[in-house]
Amino acid sequence: EVQLVESGGGLVQPGGSLRLSCAASGFTFSSYWMSWVRQAPGKGLEWVAKIKQDGSEKYYVDSVKGRFTISRDNAKNSLYLQMNSLRVEDTAVYYCAREGGGGILGLLDYWGQGTLVTVSS
């Protein structure tokens, strides 16, 4: 069974940093692109970042470029999101999602339960 379990969320002040983790199991982690998608309270879904199987390609939504860094450790079946210079508008539930099920890039076929990041003074 595919499982994605996020951790690392919490309350942080504006300008602060946080590192999210996503532990993957039940599939060959190193064979898939992985994404982070966020959802502000009561709002819709926003794709944040994605990383290629070997970590050689990384992409970000414009609003987080230069502040967030996505990475992965295939030996540990883990995905990460380092978030720096956090802003109030980064407050959201952050989901880890597997991309490319069936070889379809962009299709998010499994999601974790999410971890809440609150940026507030």
Added chain:
Amino acid sequence: DIVMTQSPDSLAVSLGERATINCKSSLSVLYSSNNKNYLAWYQQKPGQPPKLLIYWASTRESGVPDRFSGSGSGTDFTLTISSLQAEDVAVYYCQQYYSTPQYTFGQGTKLEIK
């Protein structure tokens, strides 16, 4: 970026009746070389993560009940629930995966029981 616009924002339907949700993209998501529409639908129940329902605009994900169907091409798409069940109460999102890597979602449609 391709902008996805759903309608309506919310919808109330009686149990057993048909529910229809629309999604319009600002650019065509039909890839001419394979004649596939790069459009997916997700269901998000309260307190849960999104769940993939449909991809290629009309292909149901494994395990999704056949009362869910997707249709449309190019820029206009529809998600239909043929006979609404209580467990279908959720927010539904469309997503385009044509424009990589900047995938975009619609704003969501909240489906409730009338």
